[in-house]
Amino acid sequence: MKTTPYLYTGSGSAIDDYNKPKSELQNIVQGGRSAKNNWGAFDKKNKLHLTILSQLRTLQWTTKSQKWGEVADINRLSDFLKSDKSPVNKPLTDMTQQELSKIISCFDSIITKHFK
Template sequence: MTATKAYIYEGTGSATDDYFKPKATNTNSPPLEECPKGRVVLNWAIFDKTNKQHLTLLSQLRTLQWTIPSEKWGEVADLPRLSAFLKSPESPVKKPLKEMQPVEVSKTIECFKSMIRKKYK
């Protein structure tokens, strides 16, 4: 449950219903995408830090210089760019990273190896 800022209820009906009713969303936000299991996923680059394949992919992002500055860590992998890549037609597997099977992650790793070879040729 997310925290909601407290306020004084001055309306009619149930205060609890008013508190838990859905808030208006931003109309300028990008469209939501459905993943195969019916959940809504916006960031396809969410990774598992204990998965060696995911860590390999993150290191390849740094090798390709797909990085962004971070106040806390200096420079980190550009996960929004990876997410956009995984959704694009250039991606070998069009699935969120956490939903991929090991064979599918291997295909993505090979794709990044190819991009690295072309960049530093």
């Protein structure tokens, strides 16, 4: 990935400006809530978690990010996992493979009905 340098002309620290996207991502992940309350927090190394994030994008459950454009709305996922509509009422990171498969099947069904 090629990056192009730019001249920082803002006020404050150039280092803070450099670190701003990192703090923005943390805010997106936590959604202004603590990580314990956000059931949509995911492990980027878990392929089943990535499948669920892909399904969220397919359903257009997205939110804007200055750095990454549109990203999966994990706050909406968190609210879904906490609701009665979810087949498994647990945080994403606490689910077993079988429970994650139930969530994936649920989203497959929602996608099918949404685009039918």
